[in-house]
Amino acid sequence: MTIIAEIGTAHSGDLSKAFELIDASKEAGADCVKFQWVYADEILHPDTGFVDLPNGRTRLYDNFKALECNQEFYAQCMEYARKKNILFACSPFGLKSLKELAELKPDAIKIASPEVNHYPMLKDCSRFYAKIPLILSSGVSKLGDIEKAMELIDASENKRAEDMKMPALTLLHCLTFYPAPEDEYNVRCVKTLGQVLGIPTGISDHSMDPVLVPVLSVAMGGAMIEKHITLSRKDSGLDDPVALEPEMFKLMVHSVHQAEAVLRHSGENEIYRQLAYEYPMEKINSILGTGIKKLAPAESANYGRTNRSLHYMRSMKKGEKIGNGDVSVLRTEKILTPGISPEFKELITGAVLTKDVENGAGVKLEDFIEKKRKNCGTKSRPQLKF
Structure with missing residues (x-):
């Protein structure tokens, strides 16, 4: 199981804070840190509207504009991560950020859920696929969207380079809503998507609980978990209010590794039995869901907008x-x-x-x-x- 600490833009462009977040991720037991390579013009139009943040109402475009960093910033973050013996991944949001990221040769390129239909970028991703692993997140997407994205990437294990530290392509089931309601997560999709698409799957978790969704994804055979990390939920970043602080992230990592051991020795039913000491079985079943890939109620209104x-x-x-x-x-x-x-x-x-x-x-x-x-x-x- 690969555990990714999603730093995203929680560093706010401060290199020392980025290093501190890398340290916290490593100490919490993450295998990989992930950043977001932001150029506002690649993400949204200046007139897209406003967002309410802890420090007040802000034009969303301006918020992204303030998070822009140059290639040297990410290069230093990657160098520091590798010095700390933790993998480095990053999400581009357009052709420029993808090109600059690929030049650094990260351990993985992560395509975020809203970019599953960024077809020009996906076509470019196929050029780097032979040497850099790709992680594809699937929130606010339908099965047909995922299949089309994979066709554009031209996913084939035959292209995998020998020195890759992750599978050539991993699909993360996701619910794109912040914070995501656990009861709508439909975690059984981790198993069914893996069976349907024939690639490793995992989960990108935006729920607040550090245990439930990650542990249930282990029961479903997940190969990867991604969850936001922050130094404090009181910080002013876009994702800080729904991220895990270091101690909670450490609890998640411990719970995931425990669940892996239980799965190996006793099977998924034992995971459910042990979770039932802390959580009602009715809640566990609602989080597992049907396994049929469809838009969750919380995100369906944003399909076509996000x-x-x-x-x-x-x-x-x-x-x-x-x-x-x-x-x-x-x-x-x-x-x-x-x-x-x-x-x-x-x-x-x-x-x-x-x-x-x-x-x-x-x-x-x-x-x-x-x-x-x-x-x-x-x-x-x-x-x-x-």
Whole structure:
């Protein structure tokens, strides 16, 4: 079992705090630390809305902008992690951060749940797949989304390099909501997704309890667990309020290793029996769920908003042609309208607008289709204007 301490952006751009978080992760028993390589322009539009944080109401774009660090920052974090004998992984959020991350040759590249449909980035990931393991998280995604992502990555164990410290591709079941309700986690998906897709699976856990979801993922044969770590839940980072402080993270690691030993010697039913001393069996069963991969109630309203779609990067007039930089693959998030799937980005490049569009609006195919007066003749299929 590989245990990942998700540091994310809890360092707030402070290198000494990043080192302190690496130390805390190592001391808590994590096998790997994971960072997030943030460039705000790769994630969301400046007008996406606001978020309430411990230090007040903040424009979400500005919050991400303040977390931007250069390549040297991550290089030093990776060097320090390896000095401490702990693996280093990182999540890119676009083509620029992916390229710069791959140049560092991390121990793994993690594709976060909202990027499962960032098709241009996934295609680029396939170029690094032979040498750098990939971890794919699957929150706010349907089974078809996961299968399409794997096709773009061209997942094949035959590409695995001998010196990889993790499997070539690992899929993490996830519930993208903060904090995630344990009762909706459907942990049996860890087993069923592994059986359906034929790759190692695990869980990315955003619930508050340090034991329940991680231990039940062990019972389901999980190969990897990822959970946020913070020095204090009172810190001002985006994920700090739902992260585990070091002592709680240490408890999770201990519980996971205990569960692994029980699974080896006595099987999954013994794990349930021992958990039942502390938790009602009804709760355990509700967390295990059905094992059918579907959107959890808590995240279903965000499908299409948290993950990626196409958005205009400037206001444009009818008759203008879409050029490079006019449209980006972004999360919709708070107040904007979702656009069409990123798979259509190449299709609409060069297309002519048949209506005025606003900066930040989600791209629609009807923005490029001319309305024609009805004739009594044969019907024709609408086509994009070029």
